[in-house]
Amino acid sequence: MRYLTIALAKGRLGKIFDIFEHMGIDCAEMRDKDTRKLIFTNEEYKLKFILSKASDVPTYVEYGAADIGIVGKDTILEEGRKLFEVIDLDMAKCRMCVIGPESSAELLKHKELIRVATKYPNIAKDYFYNQKHQTVEIIKLHGSVELAPIVGLSEVIVDIVETGSTLKANGLQVLEEICPLSARMVVNQVSMKMEKERITKLITEVRAYLQSKKDA
Ligand code: PRP
Secondary structure (H helix, E strand, O other): OOOEEEEEEOOOOHHHHHHHHHOOOOOHHHHOOOOOOOEEEEOOOOEEEEEEOHHHHHHHHHOOOOOEEEEEHHHHHHHOOOOEEEEEOOOOOEEEEEEEOHHHHHHHHOOOOOEEEEOOHHHHHHHHHHHOOOOOEEEEOOOOOOHHHHHOOOOEEEEEEOOOHHHHHOOOEEEEEEEEEOEEEEEOHHHHHHOHHHHHHHHHHHHHHHHHHHHO
16 A cells, blocks of 8 residues: 655644544654654554645645645645645634735725735735735735835735734734635545545544534
8 A cells, every 4th residue: 555645734733733643643753843854654554744834735735746735725825736625624723814004994995006015925916906906016025024014115914814913013903804714634636536545534534523623
C-alpha cells in the first residue's frame, strides 16, 4: 500500500492534530514547535504528513505531491488552485474584512479610488472589482498589514480578523465584512479517484469526529 500524503500548514495546528490523535495517530512529534523536521511518517496507517507554509498547501495538493491538505479558506480563495474542498473543519474560525480608520468608511461608501494594502490581492481584487464594482489600487504586503493605513500607505486593508485585538491595538476597525473563514480539508482531484476508498474512509472518520465534538 502506498503512503497517503497529507499537507498541513506549519504553525497554527493545535486543534487539527486533535482530529488525527482521535483516530489513534500519534502527533506528539509534529506538535513539537521546536522541531525542524518537515516530514513525519505513520507506518501503521501508511500516512505521510508534510508541514509546509500555509500558502503552499494548495500547490502541493493540486500537483499531487500531497493527496490531502488542511488549510484555511483564505488561502484556498487566494491561491485559486484546482482541488476538491471536502470538509469544513469548523476550526480556526475568523473573518476576511475590509479594515481601516473610521474616516475611511466614507471613501468606501462613495466608491472613491482608494489604495488597499493586503496579503490577499486576489481576494481583494475579487471583492472590490466583482462584488462592489469599485476601482481601487491594490498593494501587496507580506505581513503586519495593519501598519499600512497608519503610516499612510493605503486608506484601508483587507485582512483576517480573529479576536479583533490587533485592530484595536492599532486604532482600526472593521468597515466591511467580505466572508467568514475556517480550516478546510482539500483533496487532489486524481487522488480522489485513485484512492477513493481510503480517502472516503478518512473523510467519514473526520466527519464523525466533528459531529461527536458538536454533540458533546
Ligand atoms: C493575522 C492577521 C491579523 C491578525 C488578526 O496576522 O493578518 O494581523 O492575525 O488576529 P486578531 O484579530 O486575533 O488580532 P498574523 O498573526 O498571521 O501575522 P502577520 O501580520 O505577520 O501576517
